[in-house]
Amino acid sequence: MTTRRQFNSRLTTLALLSATLPRWAAAQQSDVVRVLVGFPPGGSGDTLARRLIERLRGNYGSTVIVENKPGAGGQIAVSALNAAAPDGNTLLLTPPAPITVYPFTYKSLPYRPDDAQPVSLVCNFSFGFAVGPAVPESVRTLKDFMDWARVTPAKAMFGSPAAGSTPHLLGSMLAKAAGVELTHVPYRGDGPGLQDLLGGQVAGYSTVLGSYMPHLKSDRLRLLGVSSATRSAIVPDVPTYREQGIALDMMEWMGVFAPKGTPAPVVQRIAGAVQAAVAHPEFAKGLAEFGMTPRSSTPQVFAEQLRVETEMWRVEIKKLGFTAES
Structure with a gap:
């Protein structure tokens, strides 16, 4: 038989466990997920984000919205991501420049590039x-x-x-x-x-x-x-x-990031939802009219691509001699 003291003790233990559950657990029941975009409505990045959230609704969050954070070439959106709680409720859809290029063109940034946790690629173009x-x-x-x-x-x-x-x-x-x-x-x-x-x-x-x-x-x-x-x-x-006659080929991507410190299970869950969205035939059809090709990835593959491209831009920007102040 359970005594009242034992029962109260168990209640106390459960309360303590609930209070110490990781913040990401709340994301499993989140009503609103924000996808930050560093440019104003009307561009291809904003259009892509709106196509993506159509496929994430119900698969990752019951409500998924695009939140435009234009300015500073995408830096404001990255800063907003890094200020958000690492609970999976705030994501960033961005081209690579704020992560791979700006470290070599700006003397200082309001964030560290590795503060953005790579989740999955979304497309090439x-x-x-x-x-x-x-x-x-x-x-x-x-x-x-x-x-x-x-x-x-x-x-x-x-x-x-x-x-x-x-x-x-x-x-x-x-x-x-x-x-x-x-x-x-x-x-x-x-x-x-x-x-x-x-x-x-x-x-x-x-x-x-x-x-x-x-x-x-x-x-x-x-x-x-x-x-x-x-x-x-x-x-x-x-x-x-x-x-x-110009020996120059270049393709680029858009990818999803989470705040640094987002637990691995949550990152994997987001990646799975993005991969499912990108694989949907209607998503591919919607991207084709904008010259985009669907492409998802694991967080690990995405992280390696970032490493390679960051080194490439370090070399190319030095050749150009460009800085944000020039």
């Missing part, structure tokens, strides 16, 4: 370089643009979604390969940047291929080249950079 009405109609190739830029240096500008972002650096690498000086104009995401391109405020623009898709039928935008090793299936008539 290529970049493109386009021009708008500020450039003569006769400009139809990258060579045409570079020749025009040489004789009109005051107008030789190109935009990108952020200073120090991969599209920015890739545009600078294109200019360097062509031996041309191009002035970079940074924006807070592709939404405002592409509006300026279409409005003639900036001559050229470098960004992910998918961001151009809604505007390709417009006569105000001409896509001059793509960064993939082979032509893109969605714009098969557009030649690659390499086909145009």
Whole structure:
């Protein structure tokens, strides 16, 4: 027979155990999961996030929302992730630049890159370089643009979604390969940047291929080249950079991160949910129209890719001589 003292003792023990359960346990019953995106609505990253949360709802959280944290080329979103509790309720969907590039372009960052815990890749995609009405109609190739830029240096500008972002650096690498000086104009995401391109405020623009898709039928935008090793299936008539004599191939990714300190079981659970979302046929179909290819990974594979790419950018940025202050 259990005495009252023994019963009370057991209640006390259960209370203590409940109080000391890891915070991640609460995530199993969370009503709201936030997915942070470092750019404003309208760009391909924001669109991708909204496609992803459709597949995470009910599979990872009952309510999953996108929370845009634009500014500083994605740094604000990474900072917000690192300020969040490591309980699986706050995630980050980001391109690699804030993690792999910015450590070599900024003297200081409001976070440490390894404070973001890699969970899973989500997709791969290529970049493109386009021009708008500020450039003569006769400009139809990258060579045409570079020749025009040489004789009109005051107008030789190109935009990108952020200073120090991969599209920015890739545009600078294109200019360097062509031996041309191009002035970079940074924006807070592709939404405002592409509006300026279409409005003639900036001559050229470098960004992910998918961001151009809604505007390709417009006569105000001409896509001059793509960064993939082979032509893109969605714009098969557009030649690659390499086909145009510029030995430069580059693909990029978007990936999901959790705050550092998130317990391994929670990281694995998030990774499993992301992998299931990415594998869904409707998700792949939705990405295809933006020139993206679904690709998930384990946290371990993702972490190794980050290590390799971080070293690659350390070398390339030193060659460019770029800093955020330059």
